Amino acid sequence: MTEKKELVYTKPKLKLGYGWGHCPGCHHPIVEKLVCEVLEEMDLARRAIGVAGVGCSFGFFASINIDGANCAHGAAPAVATGIKHALYGKPLVFTIQGDGDCAAIGGGYVLNAASRAEKITIIMVNNANYGTTGGQLAPTTIMGQVTSTTPHGRNTGQGYPIHLPELLVGMQGVAFTARAAPFTPAGYRRAKSYLKTAFQRQLDEAGLTFVELLSACPPNWHMTPLEAIQWMEDSMLPEYPEGIFKDSGGEK
Numbered sequence: 001m002t003e004k005k006e007l008v009y010t011k012p013k014l015k016l017g018y019g020w021g022h023c024p025g026c027h028h029p030i031v032e033k034l035v036c037e038v039l040e041e042m043d044l045a046r047r048a049i050g051v052a053g054v055g056c057s058f059g060f061f062a063s064i065n066i067d068g069a070n071c072a073h074g075a076a077p078a079v080a081t082g083i084k085h086a087l088y089g090k091p092l093v094f095t096i097q098g099d100g101d102c103a104a105i106g107g108g109y110v111l112n113a114a115s116r117a118e119k120i121t122i123i124m125v126n127n128a129n130y131g132t133t134g135g136q137l138a139p140t141t142i143m144g145q146v147t148s149t150t151p152h153g154r155n156t157g158q159g160y161p162i163h164l165p166e167l168l169v170g171m172q173g174v175a176f177t178a179r180a181a182p183f184t185p186a187g188y189r190r191a192k193s194y195l196k197t198a199f200q201r202q203l204d205e206a207g208l209t210f211v212e213l214l215s216a217c218p219p220n221w222h223m224t225p226l227e228a229i230q231w232m233e234d235s236m237l238p239e240y241p242e243g244i245f246k247d248s249g250g251e252k
């Protein structure tokens, strides 16, 4: 007799069956899966359009089965704005950007989209360095962190880390900001809940929404995947705490 088994876990339907070449221990695929689950659970896949910048999230929309576009490094909030305004039917529009993309070259795009209260969601994948190009210092690199351009560790000569979810709190056009670290089950659940709220606030036209997700980059950190997770717990989380920093609700 065949034993009847209950299905308790399965790959999201939106996640395509192949990756596009992340390093072992990279957390970008966690973010891909998380976005797929949120879109499926909110039944938004057919309404969603994503915009990826340049960096290790470049292939995001080759890995998940929704409409997506790529654009120049940093420009994703501007391209997302254009898509949002050009299309009828109020699509759900979100960007997926690295920390260098979002906080360095694209910082001006983020702030101006926020100031215009664009009804888009920005997802920033923070791995505390420029992963794609060999692990250089990013604005999010934490104090003391060794990168290829700070071989003795970041010091005050290179300034201090940027905390975008906290920084955006003061902007009137921003409806929701949060940060989560989806590499533990609890962090993953938090990330899902924050992303769902961000998407809902966008659909309610409350303003710009922003979610930062902490992510490991083991090769550029010169760590094994497990050491990378330990470093995130010991060093990254104290600098970048999880939580909701602003939630203005659905009105406006």
Ligand SMILES: Cc1ncc(C[n+]2csc(CCOP(=O)(O)OP(=O)(O)O)c2C)c(N)n1
Residues within 6 Å of the ligand: 054, 055, 056, 057, 072, 073, 097, 098, 099, 100, 101, 102, 105, 125, 127, 129, 130, 131, 132, 133, 138
């Ligand atoms: C206008 C422009 N400047 C610089 C580059 C080179 N470049 C490609 S990816 C990258 C860094 C990406 O870092 P980040 O945004 O943090 O993404 P990650 O690779 O860490 O996921 C840079 C500087 C580029 N592609 N375009």
Ligand code: SF4
Residues within 6 Å of the ligand: 021, 022, 023, 024, 025, 026, 027, 028, 056, 127, 131, 132, 216, 217, 218, 219, 220
């Ligand atoms: S360089 Fe870092 S962020 Fe890029 S794929 Fe490899 S581990 Fe991931």
Ligand SMILES: [Mg+2]
Residues within 6 Å of the ligand: 098, 099, 100, 125, 126, 127, 128, 129, 130, 131, 138
């Ligand atoms: Mg990065």
